[in-house]
Amino acid sequence: MVSMAPFEDYQQNIISDASKLTFDYVPDRLVHRDREMKQLFSIFRQIVDSNVGQKAFLTGNVGTGKSVLSKRFCLDFQEWAREKSQAIEFAIVNCRARNTPSAVLLKILERFDPHFPDRGFSTTEMLEILRKHVDRQKVHLIVVLDEANVLVKKSGSDLLYSLTRFDEERIAGEHRLSLILISQKDLIEFLDAATLSTFKRTNTIKFDKYDKEQLWGILADRVELAFYPGTIEEETTELIAEIASEWGDARFAIELLENAGRIANDESLDFVNADHVRAAKAMTHSVITEDKLRMLDMHKLLTLLGISHEIKGKAYITTGQSEKGYAVACEEYEERVRGHTQFWEYLKELEGHGFIGLRLSGKGHLGKTKLISLPDIPAKVLEEKVTELLQSKRR
Numbered sequence: 507m508v509s510m511a512p513f514e515d516y517q518q519n520i521i522s523d524a525s526k527l528t529f530d531y532v533p534d535r536l537v538h539r540d541r542e543m544k545q546l547f548s549i550f551r552q553i554v555d556s557n558v559g560q561k562a563f564l565t566g567n568v569g570t571g572k573s574v575l576s577k578r579f580c581l582d583f584q585e586w587a588r589e590k591s592q593a594i595e596f597a598i599v600n601c602r603a604r605n606t607p608s609a610v611l612l613k614i615l616e617r618f619d620p621h622f623p624d625r626g627f628s629t630t631e632m633l634e635i636l637r638k639h640v641d642r643q644k645v646h647l648i649v650v651l652d653e654a655n656v657l658v659k660k661s662g663s664d665l666l667y668s669l670t671r672f673d674e675e676r677i678a679g680e681h682r683l684s685l686i687l688i689s690q691k692d693l694i695e696f697l698d699a700a701t702l703s704t705f706k707r708t709n710t711i712k713f714d715k716y717d718k719e720q721l722w723g724i725l726a727d728r729v730e731l732a733f734y735p736g737t738i739e740e741e742t743t744e745l746i747a748e749i750a751s752e753w754g755d756a757r758f759a760i761e762l763l764e765n766a767g768r769i770a771n772d773e774s775l776d777f778v779n780a781d782h783v784r785a786a787k788a789m790t791h792s793v794i795t796e797d798k799l800r801m802l803d804m805h806k807l808l809t810l811l812g813i814s815h816e817i818k819g820k821a822y823i824t825t826g827q828s829e830k831g832y833a834v835a836c837e838e839y840e841e842r843v844r845g846h847t848q849f850w851e852y853l854k855e856l857e858g859h860g861f862i863g864l865r866l867s868g869k870g871h872l873g874k875t876k877l878i879s880l881p882d883i884p885a886k887v888l889e890e891k892v893t894e895l896l897q898s899k900r901r
Contacts, residue, residue: 524764538723546711590627596647599651602656615635648686651685653690671704672832750879766783766785802859804839809891815831816828817878839900
């Protein structure tokens with residue numbers, strides 16, 4: 507029998523409830539998203555007030571609170587509607603994991619029938635079965651499609667069109683379905699004309715990036731929920747907020763917080779300091795980098811690949827060296843090299859995303875040469891991640 511003694515010696519002195527630091531956790535209240543919550547409620551209250559279905563777009567970058575707000579909204583709206591004698595059900599589908607109409611409908615139907623068979627029915631039949639469920643139970647169903655752009659890109663707009671016209675044939679009576687579509691990009695540009703005609707463009711709620719003060723507030727809330735009292739000082743959470751504010755990403759901030767706590771605990775300490783945060787950034791950055799890299803087009807990825815080749819073993823390279831590396835990368839992937847002006851735009855955008863640093867040169871360089879650095883990720887790691895993405899684009 508394996509001895510459990512090593513685990514018995516391991517004490518958790520800092521994090522009291524790790525579940526409050528997961529991406530799936532839905533807080534009882536959302537910090538700094540009151541405006542967006544009120545906007546969504548203003549649109550959807552008509553379900554109860556006027557018995558009509560509603561549709562809304564939630565758009566914004568990764569980590570701006572779209573998904574968690576939709577979950578909190580559904581829970582709170584369900585309770586509010588119950589007090590008004592209106593039965594609300596909701597189904598939340600991640601369209602990156604379920605990117606075909608049948609897979610999406612199966613997830614929705616499982617809300618009413620957990621044992622619904624995963625094959626044997628067409629999408630038309632599944633929609634009709636869904637209609638019978640909501641009518642029989644006399645509920646209004648809110649369908650949340652997270653990362654809906656992935657579904658539309660892979661399978662087209664047909665399912666969205668069908669869901670938006672779900673109640674079209676009802677001559678009288680209550681509408682039974684509403685729709686919330688979540689996407690990092692404006693989904694409108696991906697929809698065909700027929701589907702687009704069923705949406706009100708004014709029902710788009712834009713989620714801006716969190717600033718440092720907002721992230722600090724979110725972190726303070728999670729510290730109270732997940733950490734033992736006195737284990738992390740205010741200035742340490744401020745540092746995390748400052749680091750994460752570069753992206754405005756609450757997920758990144760919370761992950762930094764959790765990893766800093768784990769590092770401190772592994773050192774058998776009972777407090778988290780700034781050095782633990784810096785160590786956590788080194789651990790966590792690769793995760794956020796992957797999310798951000800996927801949003802870059804081919805030539806920005808080629809620019810990063812060229813930089814990663816040229817900067818190995820060096821603190822800085824010149825823009826001229828980076829342009830040379832970019833040209834080599836273009837040749838390797840059989841892409842036409844863009845001009846100097848366009849390349850400079852790539853560099854500025856990559857700096858804006860935090861992938862590279864750009865500064866004027868000092869001694870040892872003629873004129874006003876710009877120097878490029880990789881402030882947060884080793885060149886070898888960046889090269890591997892970019893190469894993997896470029897190869898996937900070629901498949």
